[in-house]
Amino acid sequence: MSLARAVGAALVLLPMGALAQPAPRVADYTFTATLDPARHTVRADGTIRWTNPSTVAVSELWLHQYLNGFAGPRTYFMRTASGDAWPAHPPHWGRLAVESLRTADGADLLATATHDPAVPDDTSQLHVALPEPVPPGASITLAVRFTATLPEAVARTGYHGTFHMVAQWFPKVAVLERDGTWSHFPFHAQSEFYADFGRYDVRIRYPRGYVVGATGPRVEGPAPVDGLMEERHVIEGVHDFAFAAWNHFRRADRTIGRVNVHVLHAPGDERSAARSLDVMAGALPAFERRFGEYPYRVLTIVLPPPGAEATAGMEYPTLITTGAQWWLPRRVRDVEYVTLHEFGHQYFYGMVASNEHRYPFLDEGFCEYATARVMEDLFGRGGPIVDLPLLGPRLDSWSWEALGSAGIAHPLPLDLGADEYPSWGRYGEHVYSRTAIVLRTLERRVGTRVFTATLRAYVDRARYTHPTPETFYAVVRERLGAPWEAFVRTAFETSWRYNLAVSEAVSARVPGGRWQGRAVIDREGPFALPVNVVFTDVRGRRRAVRIANDRPVTVVPYEGDAALRSVSVDPEDTIPLELRRLDNARMAHEHTAPVLPLVGRVAYWVALALGSVGP
Amino acid sequence: MIRRWLSTGGRGGVVWGVAVIELGLAWLLALAATASLTGTLARHPLGAIGLHAQGGRLLGELVALHAHAWEPMAGLLGVVIVAHAGAWMLLGGMFPVLGATTGVRWHRAAAESLRRAPTLLGLAAIAGLGYALAGFAGYAAAGWAGREAAHRLDVRAITALGGTGWLLGGALAWAIGLWHDVARAHAMSRGRSAMQASGSAALQMAREPLATVAAGAGFGLVTWAYVGAAAALAGLLDARSSRPGVVAALLVAQHLVVLGRVHTRMKWFVWLGGRVTAARARAE
Incomplete structure (x- = not known):
């Protein structure tokens, strides 16, 4: 058996939801959640098992209840939502109500729980005092019962008709850093999330006829339970859990490598679904080649139906939402771009779990x-x-x-x-x-x-x-x-502007029939990166000169047996962070003929416009 | 066949004249509109081809660099188009006169059109009312379709419903345009007032819907076929190419589209003139 086959066999034998490379299990969630599509609620109970990952004992917990960002017009989320981001407010508000929170021995933690007093009118954080400190490496198990009421689709979550995108629906423990400080923050309109890795074991119950897509592989079901359907999803090495449910979902599946990719889409959106699958067929191996293994066995892509666009373009572990107009031509790669971006978050957010609030650029x-x-x-x-x-x-x-x-x-x-x-x-x-x-x-x-x-x-x-x-x-x-x-x-x-420009390109004949001149290269900004300056003479011959580019102005002399036609700085585009590329090249003398096609084409469109109100 | 199509019965000079005027005006406007762009491109070794270079980066920079110029340019273009429409409102009888009569010089046809300006303005006002109604119908249809779409699930059906308003409004506007042409033909060749010409036009479209409406649609399709052919040629030759032969071929093709459009309009009015003359003969 070859090494590749042996590795492949080992991967196949791994239990569903387990990882080849173990991830820390700081926060494990075990829930049974029941979706009521008529009331747009998810009622859930279960346990949160949290292990102290820091080096100090802690006697408090911070929980994030981000669905409360949509609890009313004065929440921190709504106050920080600028007009160009999310709608002024959803037509129907949502909230997360934690009804019970107890320790394993029955101590009620809700009685003394408070919201962050530093953030008035906001209940997106819950501070819980523990009856006794949790030492480093030790665990505490909390029994929790809560009801999530979804808002009408807004900011990556919510419902539209019978479609439900259930995200930020459960109380989630904030991150305790190694030094014992809590990284907790209210739900800000420009911010996303930050949580610890763990194991999620979630049983989702929903009415018959619904189709569910959720974080992690489905390990049981769907099977009837108490007049509802139930399916169980279990996954490790993730830090969030979301699911989508709709009674009109269509489904397209494809196995790409060892990953089962499912697309859930609206009727009639088969084309976007196929395009999503097609792009993932290339993207999964490409991402793995560049950024390492995608360790999960499943990826669910949700194309929200019309009206629920506010939930599109978002990443959750092993579940992403994307979307585009089905009629766009294939060469307009909107759905491909969004799908790739959201899948990329499985790496930069999912596995590489930086603090999205503090360092969103990461x-x-x-x-x-x-x-x-x-x-x-x-x-x-x-x-x-x-x-x-x-x-x-x-x-x-x-x-x-x-x-x-x-x-x-x-x-x-x-x-x-x-x-x-x-x-x-x-x-x-x-x-x-x-x-x-x-x-x-x-x-x-x-x-x-x-x-x-x-x-x-x-x-x-x-x-x-x-x-x-x-x-x-x-x-x-x-x-x-x-x-x-x-x-x-x-x-x-630092804050910076950076640009290179050819501000002068001249040459003149000198005695002896040769030509001499110069190019002046202006640099604005902090980066002293060497670049090429390319002289092109009127006979089309090119000569490159390397400059250190370590001064605001560099004068590069020119000498040749023909007049200078043009000068380019960094024609290879090795510094794409420049503000402008237009001024990276300059003619020694302006030319007019090459602009004729532009004028001609504009004239054509103007003539058509004039003709439409003509004879 | 081609020769027969190309023939306008001695009206070729007018076709050429109008096309040249439209193209001349368009070139003047294009030169003004692109003045700042061409200044920048003239300093760049790539020239206009820079618009297609570097994956749209140079084009994006040009758009941003000259952002201040777009609004006044759009304003200028708007003013010229409105002035052009105004001029052709007054000269709106010229093509119908030329189409209905052989041997009439263009300046006499233009003078006749100006003489009948009140009638033409009246027809234009009625047409304007029709366009407004078409717009309202489109708006109402879009509202109905939006409500209907809210209960649909199939995204294709929802998209189709979304186009309902445009489709209905567009079809009505096209019918109004057709009626306006027929009414002008009646007004100019039968000396009818605006109201009489309106009625005659409506009657003709009702009496011979297949002939008039189909002919109007046919001539309209020919016009768009020219535009489509130019676009296809651009795709075939690669419009992004800087080869002089390609640039020249596309420029020639696009200018022929404008000429072809004016020519087709003249052919349409010649056809209409024949129908109106026949109607007049029947009436007499």
Whole structure:
């Protein structure tokens, strides 16, 4: 038996839900949850077994009850929701009511539980005083009963008609850091989540006729229980659990490698479902090649029905929601891009479980980079998102990120907390685009192979942990050296604008028939990265000169036997984090003929517009 | 067959003239609209091909760099289109006169159109009312479809319902446009007032729906077929190419589309002129 076969057999023999590489079990949840689609509620009871992962004894617990972010107009979530992020408020509010919380010996913990007094009008956090301290490494088991009332679809969760996206539906223990401090925070509109790894064993009960997709593999059911259907999902090495249920779901399945991929979609959305499966067939191996094994045996992709779009485009462990218009042509890769991005979160959020509230760039930004990287792997150079020849220009993934970063008018550091960005728009352009383009720049500078190995080393080191930026910096230092660590620190920790421009390109004939001239290269910003300056003469001959690019202005002399036609700085695009590429090249003398097609095409469309109101 | 289609019965000069004026105006506007862009591109070694380079990055930068120019340009374009529509409201009788009569010089047809300006404006006002009604019908249909879609599950059915408003409004607007053409033909060749011409047009469309409506649709389809052919050619030749032969071929094809559109309109009014003349003969 070959080694590959032996490994394959070992993987097959692993019990469902178990991992090849063990993840810590800090917070285990065992629930029986009953969905009532008429009332849009989930009633659940069960246990939370929490193990103290720190080095100090603790006598308190912080629980997150994020569904309470939608409990009314004055919650912290609603107060921090800027107009361009989520709707002003859902038509129907939701809430999470913990009805009972007791220790194993029956002590009532709710009686003394409080919400965070520092955040008025908000019940998204629950502080629980424990009857006795939990020493390091010791565990405590809590019995809990609660009812989650879902809001109408808003901000990644909720219901629409009989469709239910059940997320943030249970009280979840916050993260206790190793030094004994709690990383707890109220549900902020720009923030996502942070929790500890554990084992989830959830029995979901729902009315007959419904189809359920949930985190983790289904290990039992569906089978009738008390007039309802019940199915059980068990998984380890994850830090959240979500499920979707609808009585009109259609289903498409495909096995990709050792992963069973299920798509749940609305009737008539078969095309998007097929496209999601097609892209995953390439993406799963591509992600595994670059970022390591996807250790779970299942992935569920939910395409929410029309009206429930607010739940689309979100990641939960082994369950993602995506979506796009079914009629979009294949060369508009909207559903592919969103699917890849949400799947990328299985790595950057799922396994590499950074604090999304404190360092959102570590999950969204790294995931955005991974998305564009795999888009390029799958669809060719640049990773085209839109590529319709009849409409002319195409839009590549890398260009999309670069333009997003270049659009930042007032730069902020990238390592800010989610709640420190003044708006959703500014959060997005920094956390997603700028982070991705910084990583892309590093890739372009050190080479794709070396950078992939570096990122892989980071993923391997951070897998099933809560890395901070320092974790990444350390890997960069070890793999690429101190100068590149300084680069990423500057790029992530400071606010910067960076641009290279050819501000002058001239040449003149000198005695003897030769031509002399110069190019002036302006640099704005902090990064002294050597680049090529390429002179092209009027005969089309090119000559490259390497410059240190360590000064704000570099003058590069030109000498040749023909006049200078143009000058380009960094034509290989090794610094894509630049604000503008347009000024990276300059003619010695302006030319007019090449702009004729542009004017002609605009004239054509104007003529058609005029003709529509003509004779 | 082709020669027969190309023939306008001696009205080719007008077709060329109108097309050249439209294209000239379009080029002037295009030059003004792209002035800031071409300035930037002229300094870049790639020229206009830069728009297709680097995965859309240069185009995106151009759009952002000249963001301040888009609003005034759109305003200018809007003003010119409105002025163009206004001018052709007054000259709206020119093509019907030329279509119904052989041997009439274009300037006489234009003068006749201007003389009948009140009638033409009246017809335009009625048509405007019709367009408004078409818009309202589309809006109402979209509202109904939206309510209907809320109870549907199939995303394809929901998409189809979403298009209902556009479809109904568009079909009505097209019918209004057709009626407006027929009414102008009646007004100009039979000397009818706006109200009389309106009635005659409606009567003709009711009496010979297959002939009039089908002919209107046919001539309209030919116009769009030219646009489609140019787009297909762009796809075939790769519109992103910088090869001079491709650029020249596409420019020629696109200019022929404009010429073809004016030509088809003239053919349509010649056809309408024949029908209206026949109707007049029957009436007399």
